[in-house]
Structure formats: C-alpha cells, structure tokens
Amino acid sequence: MINITLPDNSVKQYEAGVTSLQIAAGISEGLARNVLAAKVNDEVWDATRPIVNDAKVQLLTWNDEEGKSAMWHSSAHLMAEAIEILYPGVKFGIGPDIENGFYYDIDFMGQEISDKDFGRIEQKMQELAREKQSYTRREVSKQEAIDFFTKKGDEYKLELISELEDGRISFYQTGHFTDLCRGPHLPDTGFIKAIKLLKIAGAYWRGDEKRKQLTRIYGISFPKKKELDEYLLLLEEAKKRDHRVLGKELELFTFSQQVGQGLPLWLPKGAELREKLEQYLKRVQRNAGYESVITPHIGNVNLYKTSGHYQKYGEESFRPITTPVEGEEFFLKPMNCPHHCEIYNHKPHSYKELPIRYAEFGTVYRYEQSGELHGLTRVRGFTQDDAHIFCTPDQIKSEFNGVIDIIQQIFSALDFKDVLIQISLRDPNNPSKYIGSEENWEKAERAIIEVAEERGLNAKTAYGEAAFYGPKMDFMVKDAIGRKWQLGTIQVDYNLPERFDLTYIGADNEKHRPVMIHRAPFGSMERFVAVLIEHCAGNFPIWLTPDQVIILPISEKYQEYAEKVLHLLKKHEIRGLIDGRSEKTGRKIRDAELKKIPYMLIVGEKEENDLTVSVRKHGSGDLGTMSIDSFAQLITDEVKAILG
C-alpha cells in the first residue's frame, strides 16, 4: 500500500500501481469523467500512469492550465493520426500545445493541402475521438526509438531523438499512430468532444529559415461543444474589433502603396484622437518633472556608431542617406536615446540637477521585414512616447516609482483594468553577457523587485530576460475580451552612459557615471491606438473621442439653432458637429450610432423655444431633454471623473 496526499492534505491509502484516474473514480464518477491529467509530486503525468510510491497527487481538469495543455497536446496527436490516415507517407515535425490550442508541423511530401481540407480532417478526428482510443505510454531505449523512425523514414523525429538522452525517451500510441513524446496525455481520445482547425501556414523546421519549410496546421479543441461555440464567438468578436477594420470605418488612418509599406497616414479623426492622447500624457509628464526636448529625424552615422546600434543593426536598417557634396552618411533614427544622450552632454551636470528627465514624442523608423507588417501594431515608422531619465544608481527606485505612477494613471484613464507586469533580470548562470558592474546590477534589480513588492504589483520575474545593458520591467494589459497586449516598458541602461561618456559631478567633486532609464508608457502611439481601438471596439472614452457630440436638427428650419448650440458647446471645449442633411431624424440617428459618436443632440421647435437639447446617448438611447448648460456640465463632469 502507498500513501497518496491530496491537495487538501488528506492522505489516503491505495495499492501500489494505482492511477490518478482510479483515485478520481474513488472520489466521484463525475470527477473521473473530467480528469485530463494529474500532477504527481509536482510533475504532470498521464492520469492513467501507475503510481508506485507515496506521492502528492493533484487531479487536473479543464479548469487547470495543465489540464488544457494535456487536452491540446493530445489533440495534436489526434490530428496527426487523422492526417496520417488521410495522407499516407507524410512526415511529422513537432506538435505541441500552445496558449490557445495546438499545432503540428508536417512535411506533406508534396501532397497538396489547404484550409479547404480542414473539414475532412476534422471529421476524421471526430471519428477517431469517438472510438475512445487510449493514449498508451511506452518507455523505449534510444536504439529502439531510432530503429522505429528509421523504418518509418521520418528524419525529423530522428533528429529530435538524436538530441535526447537514452533512458528518458517515451512513445505514445493512439490507434495505429505512434509518436515520440514526453507526454502527458489524456486517458483517451473520447475526452476531445469539439475540434476546430483554424489556420494553415508555413513554418521552418526548428524555426531556422535555412531549413525546410513544413506545413503547420493550427487547431483548438474542447471537452464540450458549447465551449468551442463560445470560443468561435470570441474570435468573431475579435474580428469585429479589428483595428484595421474600425480604423477604416471610423476614418482614423489609412495606408498608401504610393507612400510605402508600413507607413501609416493619420486621417483627421485619427490625428485628433492621437493628439488628445499626446496632450494628456504631456500634461501628466510635465507634472511629474519631465522636460520636453525635440530632436531631428535623422542622425549622422557616427552617432549610431557611438551608440553601438550601427554595429548591431546597421545592415538591417533603411539604407543611409548621403549628402551630395561631402558624402556624409545619415540614418533615419531608429531610436531617440542617442540624440537624448547628446542633449545630456551639451553641458556638464551636477548631482544636484539629477534626475534629469527628457521626454519626446519621437518618430523613429525601422526596417521591419515586409511579412511582419500588420496594421498599426507593426509598422516601419512610428512615434514613441519616449523619455530618458538620467539619474544616480540610488535614484533608480524612486524613478521607477514615478514612472509606474504615470503608467497606472494612464491605464486607469483608458479603462485598462487588468495589468500584468514582467520583471526581466539577469540569467544568474551567465553573468558575463551583461555590461555594467555587479554592484550596479545588484542595486537596480533589488530596487525593481522592491518597488514591485511595495506596490503589490501583479508581477512575475523572468530570469535571463534582461537586455544585455540592464534589467527592465514590461507592462502588459488585458483588453475587454481577454487578449493580452504588450505595451509600455521601463528599462535600466548601463551601456549608453558608457558609450557616450555621460558624467555628472558628485558632491565629492569627482566625475560619476549616471544611470539611464528608458521608458515609454504607451510604447508607440501607433500600437497603442491599435490596442485601444480593439479594447473599446471603437467606442472611445468621451475625453478622447474625435467627435464627442453630433447635433441633429429635426429639419433645416432648426439649422440656425443647431449652430448656436454647437457654438456654446465649443466654449466649453466640447467637440462636435452638425448633421444638417435633409434627412429624417431616424436616419441621422442611425448614422450617428454607426459612427459611434457618444452623444446625439436632437433639436427642433420645442428645444429652440426652451433653449434645451434632447439628449440621446450612444448605445443606450434617449436621456430626455436638458438645458444646453446642463448638458455641457454633464460632459465636463464625465471628462473630469476620468482625468481628474
């Protein structure tokens, strides 16, 4: 008999060789039906794998991340099995579970495949799922594994096996399909109730563009049909919120082949929106002790040689611009920091001046590979809400606090409630790849960790993710439909102060090296606006939206009164326009609703006589009649409630 400790710390006795599935069945039949895998002594196992010694066991279901992983990983096998039946002779690369589903990389050996074939693959998968084929684990010797895949002629698996240690190799078999796999897997394919194949794409074997490109098929699966339906609904919702679609509909931005790939053109309404964001952040930053600076869009090649960017990125940048007479080389600036370093260097600094904070909405240009460009989220020319803080090592902590204040303030103003933070520190096993003194790194890393703890931030620490020049803190938000977006960042930099020989005179009258902190709360205006559009589905917060109000005169007779109302609203800094078309009110309302304008003011005879407006709110309908002043007050209050 062995002792099994369950998560509630209760201990039960079982025969040696009991499986987690049997343990579940002993608790309740319903639980057994939902057990996808189990954590045995903190290692995820098949629920059907025998436990021979005393162990701590946690049953995993669909509600656990590891349970989902088992479901999706097993689904990848199921898909492979189906494809092997439908396309004999194919070879398999890797087929893991991912954040939302799974994929398998397959060499179809010249057989044609496209998303039109998804239907029959899904059908075959469902057929095999209904057979409740078990996932049978078998531990094999390296030689046995090599023999198996040599016979099968699958060089991809052979390559994977060659890197594995003998004695730690396992196979899983479902039906006639056997795969090299660490596991864990579901007890049987019957747990997979709903399957959808989503995408097909090329993917290099082992991510190496010099090697063969395999066909990757993405899919997702669920233990219940209903959950698949909900997921598909979410995808549809995401499609509706796509910033490229809304950007076009709401006339925010556009692209032109003439201007060039990845170079966004901001239309008047988009520019209005972006300006409001910039004005807002500028105000917040001014209050936080930042000073604005302005730097040119190009810089001499020597600037980037000094900064080190030339050596690292020179070849993959836009080609240099040369002057006609002297033949000097200039680069479009890919970063603002070298320019800001030169601003710092324009005169000597005393420790009494620090910290110095230079802010600039600086437009930078980077040559992104053409296949990578995507709407506003990935472009070749974009504006960073950049700032560089020059401070002493002892000031890092308070500067981080200050930046986090700003970031939290703006995220809250924009209704991003769910913020995740990643703290990226050195790889403790590889200290040589970082620049800067041990003492300074130690100080900065401790400061960041303390700040996160003291503020109770929702942060996770990633060792080895720091840049070579310093540790950093990245901010991710979850949008209204649960998707995660990487936005702002705060990075400590020991490298550029060295390269630009930045100094300040300390209290000891000696020269010292300042620390530089790069920070961008939004990241880039382009990307941020894209995320914001998708977050609020085009229904921007009242303080930000290009048109806050549209006035709808009942007929042309009230055009004059409409103009009077607009004029009064403008005095309260409310942005609006008049729909003076000779259309019915219903039509004007419909069009205004589609344009997502927050407030519609209907004015006719009654309103003109009483100096009132009839207010209709976007998405919620008629709010009744009120005086122009009280409406203006309503808007002003609403804006104040958010911006303070």
Next chain:
RNA sequence: GCCAGUAUAGCUCAGUUGGCCAGAGCAGCUGAUUUGUAAUCAGCUGGUCGGGGGUUCGAAUCCCUCUACUGGCUCCA
C-alpha cells in the same frame, strides 16, 4: 525575407466552362421631401478589373513577373 492565399467603383461584394459597351448595395452629387429617437423617394456620376508582359480572333477570367494586403514562420534596438 520565406510559405500559402487574396487583389473588380470611396466601402462591402457579384461576375458561370475566356465571348454583347463590367454589375449590385452603401457612400457621393442633383432634385423632390422639411422630417421627433437606428435606413424618405427619384435621377446621375463614378472602374485602363493592383501594375507590367504574354497566350488567344477575343482576357476581369489562362500563364509569367512585379507591387500591396491577409494568415503564419523568422526577426524586433
């Protein structure tokens, strides 16, 4: 950059196996209507079918090529 797909009016899309001057809805313009909480009616304008080349008596349709876009891969100071 690589693989796959797509490209028809400002927008969303039809255009059968190549065959009459390439169509619709919305938007726009003109006129009528003067309108009370999600679409008033009528007429009109608008396209070298992404660019270039080829096959053919004939190409939006077939082939080549370039460009852009979409989904991935790779990359991201």
